[in-house]
Amino acid sequence: MGRLSVQELSVTYRAENHRLTALDRVDLKLAPGRIVALVGESGSGKTTLGRALLGLLPASAAVSGQIRLDDLELSGLAETQWNDLRWRRVAMLFQDAAGSLNPVQRVRDQVAEPLRVHRGLTLTEARMQADGALAGIGLDPALGTRFPHEVSGGELQRALLAMAMILEPEFVVLDEPTAALDSGTKGAIGRWIRQAADAGTGMLLISHDLELAVALADEVHVLYLGQVIESLPGPALLNNPMHPYTLALSRSVAGLDTHRDLGGVRGDALYRVLHRHPAGTGETDEHAHLVGSAVSHAECHLPARGCLFTPRCTQAVAECSTREPALEECNGHRIRCLRGGIVTELRLQGVAKRYGDAHALHPVDLELRAGETFCLVGESGSGKTTLALMAAGMLEPDLGERVFRGRPMDSWPRQDRHFLARHIGVIQQHPARAVSHRLSVFDIVAEPLRIQQPRLGRDALRERVFAALRDVHLAREPEFLQRYPHELNLGALQRVCVARALVTEPSLLIADEPTSALDPGVQAKVLKRLLDLQIEKGLTMLLVTHDLGLARKVADRIGVMRAGRIVERGPAVRLLNHPEHPYTQELLRGSFRQPIAAPVR
Amino acid sequence: MGARFDPAAGLGRRLLADPWFVTGASLSLFLVLLVVLSPWLSPHDPHDMGYAAFAPPSADHWLGVNDGGMDIFAELLAGLRNTLAFGLVTASAGLAIGILVGLASAWFRGVVDQVLMRVADLLLAIPAVMILILLASFYRPSPWVLALVLASLAWPTSARLIRSQALGLRTRPHIAAARQMGGSSAYIIGRHMMPELFPLYLIAFASKVRMAVFMEASLSFLGLFDPTRKSLGRMISDALPFYYLDVWWHWLLPPIVLLTLLIMAFTFLAVSLERFFDPRLRAAWAD
Numbered sequence: 056m057g058r059l060s061v062q063e064l065s066v067t068y069r070a071e072n073h074r075l076t077a078l079d080r081v082d083l084k085l086a087p088g089r090i091v092a093l094v095g096e097s098g099s100g101k102t103t104l105g106r107a108l109l110g111l112l113p114a115s116a117a118v119s120g121q122i123r124l125d126d127l128e129l130s131g132l133a134e135t136q137w138n139d140l141r142w143r144r145v146a147m148l149f150q151d152a153a154g155s156l157n158p159v160q161r162v163r164d165q166v167a168e169p170l171r172v173h174r175g176l177t178l179t180e181a182r183m184q185a186d187g188a189l190a191g192i193g194l195d196p197a198l199g200t201r202f203p204h205e206v207s208g209g210e211l212q213r214a215l216l217a218m219a220m221i222l223e224p225e226f227v228v229l230d231e232p233t234a235a236l237d238s239g240t241k242g243a244i245g246r247w248i249r250q251a252a253d254a255g256t257g258m259l260l261i262s263h264d265l266e267l268a269v270a271l272a273d274e275v276h277v278l279y280l281g282q283v284i285e286s287l288p289g290p291a292l293l294n295n296p297m298h299p300y301t302l303a304l305s306r307s308v309a310g311l312d313t314h315r316d317l318g319g320v321r322g323d324a325l326y327r328v329l330h331r332h333p334a335g336t337g338e339t340d341e342h343a344h345l346v347g348s349a350v351s352h353a354e355c356h357l358p359a360r361g362c363l364f365t366p367r368c369t370q371a372v373a374e375c376s377t378r379e380p381a382l383e384e385c386n387g388h389r390i391r392c393l394r395g396g397i398v399t400e401l402r403l404q405g406v407a408k409r410y411g412d413a414h415a416l417h418p419v420d421l422e423l424r425a426g427e428t429f430c431l432v433g434e435s436g437s438g439k440t441t442l443a444l445m446a447a448g449m450l451e452p453d454l455g456e457r458v459f460r461g462r463p464m465d466s467w468p469r470q471d472r473h474f475l476a477r478h479i480g481v482i483q484q485h486p487a488r489a490v491s492h493r494l495s496v497f498d499i500v501a502e503p504l505r506i507q508q509p510r511l512g513r514d515a516l517r518e519r520v521f522a523a524l525r526d527v528h529l530a531r532e533p534e535f536l537q538r539y540p541h542e543l544n545l546g547a548l549q550r551v552c553v554a555r556a557l558v559t560e561p562s563l564l565i566a567d568e569p570t571s572a573l574d575p576g577v578q579a580k581v582l583k584r585l586l587d588l589q590i591e592k593g594l595t596m597l598l599v600t601h602d603l604g605l606a607r608k609v610a611d612r613i614g615v616m617r618a619g620r621i622v623e624r625g626p627a628v629r630l631l632n633h634p635e636h637p638y639t640q641e642l643l644r645g646s647f648r649q650p651i652a653a654p655v656r
Numbered sequence: 657m658g659a660r661f662d663p664a665a666g667l668g669r670r671l672l673a674d675p676w677f678v679t680g681a682s683l684s685l686f687l688v689l690l691v692v693l694s695p696w697l698s699p700h701d702p703h704d705m706g707y708a709a710f711a712p713p714s715a716d717h718w719l720g721v722n723d724g725g726m727d728i729f730a731e732l733l734a735g736l737r738n739t740l741a742f743g744l745v746t747a748s749a750g751l752a753i754g755i756l757v758g759l760a761s762a763w764f765r766g767v768v769d770q771v772l773m774r775v776a777d778l779l780l781a782i783p784a785v786m787i788l789i790l791l792a793s794f795y796r797p798s799p800w801v802l803a804l805v806l807a808s809l810a811w812p813t814s815a816r817l818i819r820s821q822a823l824g825l826r827t828r829p830h831i832a833a834a835r836q837m838g839g840s841s842a843y844i845i846g847r848h849m850m851p852e853l854f855p856l857y858l859i860a861f862a863s864k865v866r867m868a869v870f871m872e873a874s875l876s877f878l879g880l881f882d883p884t885r886k887s888l889g890r891m892i893s894d895a896l897p898f899y900y901l902d903v904w905w906h907w908l909l910p911p912i913v914l915l916t917l918l919i920m921a922f923t924f925l926a927v928s929l930e931r932f933f934d935p936r937l938r939a940a941w942a943d
Contacts (some may be wrong), residue, residue, distance in 0.1 A: 449836050476838030489829040493851050503837040555833075 057125035057147065059085040059108065059226045059257060066103050066112065066281075067329070076327040076343075077103040079281040080120070080485035082258075085226055090248065090258040090494035093264055094304070098118045098326055099278040101261045102150060105228040108259065110137040140506045142169045148262075148394075150230040153211045156203045162211070163189065163199025166218040173222055188217040192247055195202075209240035214347045226257040233267055242521040245271055265305055277301050280345070280363045286389040295626075297396035300364050302426060302454050306611075315428075315608060315627060321590050358475070362393060369593020370398055370425050395423045400563050406445050408438075413549060415441045416455060417619045423563070426593040428586075430606035430627070432642070433616035439599045440484060440567055442616070446597055447481045447565040459563075471587035473507050480561035482569040485546045485600075486549040490540050497536035499551055500524060503559045523558040526584050527551075528577060545572040553581060558593070568600040582609060603620065603642065607631060615639045671932060680862075680924025683917055689846065691737045700727035702734040702886050710903060719906045723898065732910050734886035739872050739918065742803050745863050746868035749807035751814055754860060755853075758818030759845045762826055773819070776812035784809040792880035797874075799881055806871060814860035818853055825852055855933035862926035869918050888915045 066078040074472065077100045085091055093101045106112050108530060110132060122129040124144065132140075141147075149155065156165055166188060167181035176184070181396065186196045197204060199214075206214070212232065219227055224282040231249065233241040252258050262268050268275050277285040285298040296302040303320040329343050345366060361376040362368070368375065372394065380393045390396045405418040416438040417516045423446075425427055432438045444450035448464055457464035459475065483489035490499050500520045504511055511519075521531050529535070540548055549572045556564060563648055564585070571579040584608060588594040600606055607627065608614055614624035615638060623636035634640045671677045690697070700707075700717070704726065711721040719728035757776070761769040786807060791797065797805075825831060826849075834844050875881060876889030883890070888911040895908035 447836060449832050473838040476836060479836070481833065481836050483829050483833060485829065489833050491830045491834075491848055491852075502834065506834075506837050506839050507842065559837075 057087075057225060058123075060121075060123050061104070061108070062121040062123070064104070064107060064118070064122065066100070066107060067117050068113075069115045069117065074117075074280050074329040076329060077116070078107070079327075081278075081281070081283055083260055083276065083283075085257040087225065087255050087257045088252055089274070090252045092259055092260040092262060092268035092275045093278055094262055094268050094275060095278035096263060096304075096320070098280070100281040101263075101278055103281075104278075104308070105147060105230050105259060105261050108226070108228055109141055109145055110134075111147070118607055128210065142173050142222050142224065144224055145226045145228070146222065146224040147218040147228040148215055148230060148232055150234070152215050152285075153203065153208060156211070156215075158203055161200055161202060162206060162214050163196075165203075165216055166199065166221060169218065169222050176653055185217075185221065186461075188221050189214060192217045193243065206336045209236050209244075210241070212236060213244060213247075216247070216345075220251060220256070224256070226252075227258065228259045228261065230261045231262070231263070233262070233264060241267065265307075272554060277304065281391075282363055282391060284364060284391045286382070288387060295386075297371055297385050298364075298390045298427060299368055299394055299397050299593070302397060302611075313332060315610060321369060321593075329365065362391070364392075369591075370394060392645055397426065399423070400425045400460065401443075401446055401597075402456075402458045403446060403452075404456040404458070406442070406452035406457065408441050408445065408450065408453055414619050416445075416452075419621055421446065421621070423595050423597055423612070425562070425595050426589060427611040428589065428596040428598060428609050430598045430600060430605055430610035430613045430618055431621075432600060432606050432613060437616040438619040439601075439616050439621075443565050443567050443599045446473050447479055449481065476503065477507055478562050480556035480559060480564045482552050482556045482564070482566040484567040484571075486545060486552045486572060487540065489552055490548065490555075492540050495528075495537050495539055496543070496551055499540070500554045500558055503555060519558055520554075524556040526557060526588075527554045529554065546574055546577060549573055550577070550581065557588070562593065563595045563597070565597045565599075569598065570605065585609070615642065667932070671928070674928050676931075677928035680921050680926075680928060683921035684925065687736065687740065687914075687918055687921060690733060694733035694737065698727065698730040698733055700730040702726060702730040703884070704730075710901070713906050715810070718769075719910055720889035720903065722861060722894065722903075724909060728891075728907055728910070731886055731891060732888075732914065735888040735891050736914055736918070737909060738799070738886055739869055739876075739888045739915070742799055742872040743837045743865040743918075743922075745800065745868040746807045746810070746871075747864035748811045749804055750864050750868075751857060751861050753807065753811040754814030754849065755818055755857065757811060758815040759822050759849050759853075761815070761819045762822030763841060763845055763849065769819075772815070774814055779809055779812045782809065784799070785874065788871065788875060789878070789880060792875060796882070799885065802875070802881075803879075806868060810864060810867065814856075814864065817860060818856055821853055821856055822849055825849055855929065858934060859888040859926055859929045862922045862929060866919050866926060869915070869922070873915050888918075 059081040061081060062515075064078055064081045064083075065076075067077040068077055079100075081100075081104060083091065083093075083104070093104060095101055103112065103116075107118060111131065112118060113404065118130055120130070123238070129137075129140070144218070156162075163185045164178075165183055167176075167178070167185035170176045170181040170184055171178065182199075186199055189199050190196050194210060194213055194217070198210060203211060216229075216232065219229075229248065233244055236244065245267060247262070248258060252271075260268060260272055265275075273288075275287045276283045277287070277298065280299055285296065285301045287296070287301070300320065306315065307320065327343065327345055345363070361378065362371070362380050365371045365375045373395055378393060380391045381387050382391045385392075385396050388396075394583055399422055401421075401423040403419065403421040405420060406416065407414070407418040408416040419438075419442060421429075421442065431442060433439055441450065445452050448457070448459075459513075462474075464475065494502065497520060500523055501516055504516055504519055524531055529547065529550050540551075543551070549570070553566075553569055556566070569585075570581055573581060574587070582605070583594065585594070589596065596609070598606070598609060610625065610627040613627050613630045614621045615630070615636065616622070617638050623630065623634065623639045631643065634643055698718075705724050707717065707725045707727060709721060709723050709725045711717055713720045715725050717729065719732065722728050722731065736877040757772050761772045784806060787809060788802060791805060792802060831844060831848050834848050839847070867940060872887065873889035873892075874878060876885070876887035877893045879890070881887060881890065891911040892908065892915075894906065895911070899905070
């Protein structure tokens with residue numbers, strides 16, 4: 056058994072007046088018995104890579120770099136040599152392959168075809184083997200005698216999989232093997248793929264289905280515009296993405312066990328093109344662009360060197376558009392990011408607080424990564440609010456350190472008070488007490504801006520306040536703006552508080568029961584808006600709530616607090632589905648109508 | 657909790673039902689009106705000495721004429737004006753100092769608080785009247801200077817009152833929020849803390865006016881002001897030597913009555929306001 060490896064593989068497609076970069080110096084190794092997954096959105100180059108492994112790229116593709124099967128250099132092989140390899144040593148299940156089957160030929164005969172072509176078997180022998188293969192993948196052999204249109208999509212997909220494996224190739228490229236299948240079939244196919252891999256086949260799983268990739272693969276490579284942007288080893292993969300893109304991607308998957316509302320990746324999918332402007336426009340050099348349907352040419356003038364993800368990244372800094380990041384080791388992952396992956400927004404180390412003899416908070420560590428939602432849940436008096444106030448810089452810890460964006464928080468108030476204020480928005484617990492009763496709605500929402508940007512013009516101020524009010528679905532009529540807090544109901548007041556926290560466009564939002572007083576309908580809208588802000592601007596959220604249902608919908612990670620300690624914390628999916636700490640189990644049991652099952656050990 | 661608590665809500669109605677407040681307010685209004693309308697009420701110049709001395713009250717001279725040939729009613733109104741002005745100036749200045757010191761002490765705590773409160777203790781121990789008598793007899797300053805000196809001696813009571821309430825205010829969430837937004841100390845004190853304690857200022861102001869009026873009357877009675885300055889205290893001391901004549905009822909009595917009314921008016925106001933605001937302040941601001 057050998058190895059299939061790809062080194063520095065670049066592929067560009069030529070079009071009329073530009074070239075499209077599909078792959079950019081990709082390294083990849085497939086080994087027997089391992090499943091390697093390639094994930095990424097459409098246009099990221101996944102399929103191109105798969106096809107390149109079988110020499111199936113169209114003539115318009117310019118390939119550079121190496122593809123090696125054992126010691127055999129594949130790139131540049133003649134078509135006859137390729138034919139020798141295909142099916143026998145490297146096979147591929149094509150995306151949407153069912154459509155390419157011959158509609159007037161029975162399934163079994165099509166599955167048997169490689170045997171006849173490559174092994175020269177007789178029809179009877181080949182049919183027998185094909186029947187065996189179909190049975191092996193769990194299909195009724197009688198199904199083989201039907202025509203493709205008489206067979207369901209899931210069965211057809213399995214038959215195709217059996218066909219790809221029928222010559223027992225060393226490596227199989229599976230391009231979207233489970234797309235458009237129901238979850239039962241998906242699971243069955245997944246299990247079969249795993250079995251086949253365990254029997255010694257090396258697999259390249261190409262999918263935009265992260266969940267499947269995570270469930271099956273031994274390693275996952277995330278492709279973005281032809282570059283590997285993150286490589287994740289091992290099975291614990293996506294619980295801890297390191298690259299902002301992977302985080303966004305992982306939020307875009309609707310899994311059965313994920314409860315969080317779907318997110319998405321900021322902006323539109325882009326393509327990478329190289330082109331030359333027509334003569335006379337001043338730019339005659341061939342240069343790179345990112346293009347997308349919603350992005351104008353000028354907006355997306357990709358610099359000569361830089362991180363490709365910059366235009367859609369929520370944590371990009373100036374350097375990102377000038378220097379190209381290399382794929383580097385980071386906490387066991389390999390990522391391509393100048394900032395070392397998702398940055399840590401706030402780190403609390405051993406912060407503790409006591410009031411007299413009562414420990415409000417035992418030393419607690421808390422790390423918030425940019426763009427994530429961390430929910431603190433627990434009963435009242437467990438120290439949630441204390442911890443949140445400390446994170447907001449509104450309460451001094453007795454012990455411990457607080458670092459916000461790499462700067463110690465405690466030395467700030469003196470040096471640069473506004474820095475914290477600009478970047479941290481706070482929604483306090485009781486909306487009625489959190490606002491001055493002597494300020495009107497407009498003045499309340501405008502207050503942070505007036506403090507931090509005293510030179511902001513009147514119109515600009517109005518505009519920002521209005522935008523903030525719009526975000527929380529509040530009126531902008533003068534009559535409403537001039538009202539005082541005691542003239543508002545609690546729900547409106549809470550939204551005023553949310554607007555006030557967001558008006559400075561903070562990067563970290565600390566919210567203590569931000570929707571406790573809202574009607575369900577409004578609560579949903581406000582939360583939706585917060586999650587949208589997270590996608591667009593990379594808003595980091597620390598949410599304090601006793602509402603587990605709410606936490607389920609928004610949290611990436613959850614920390615369960617009790618008596619001043621975080622007793623359990625972890626990715627929301629894991630914590631909610633398999634709570635480990637007895638208190639978490641109790642808490643979950645209390646919030647479900649039906650008792651939940653004991654944790655799987 | 658005082659979520660919807662607004663100290664001003666419905667207050668007017670409830671205050672108007674309080675006899676103390678109504679008495680105090682109508683008295684003050686009456687006295688202020690006397691001062692304001694004095695040019696029309698009394699056609700005579702209080703400094704004009706051209707009338708017949710000791711003339712009894714008549715249609716022309718409502719309260720008669722004093723020993724120096726001056727119209728007593730005109731003198732009375734001028735004295736009331738001066739006394740009241742002294743009281744108001746002293747109270748305003750004293751209250752301003754008291755507010756600043758009280759709020760600053762409560763907000764900054766620590767050393768600032770310690771220093772300011774020790775100074776306050778010290779001033780409370782010094783009898784203001786002695787200092788004023790000494791100052792007035794040696795330097796003969798203008799009444800305004802004396803008013804300011806009195807104000808600078810009389811702030812500690814209100815400063816302590818304001819400080820004690822502001823300490824509770826300090827930890828309220830909306831103040832914490834303003835702090836978190838990056839508001840400076842001056843901003844928070846001026847924009848958030850100061851307006852919250854408004855009722856306290858009324859109480860402090862009323863009692864300060866009362867104190868200053870009394871002080872002015874005493875000093876002028878002792879003759880420590882410019883002798884030509886009209887003042888209720890001065891009138892009393894002028895009239896006293898002639899108490900055995902039957903001029904006492906229209907010369908001696910009116911300034912005494914007026915002074916009493918003035919002090920009463922502000923006492924009533926202070927008592928009433930204090931009763932209204934104080935317990936509620938404590939209940940509503942204990943967070």
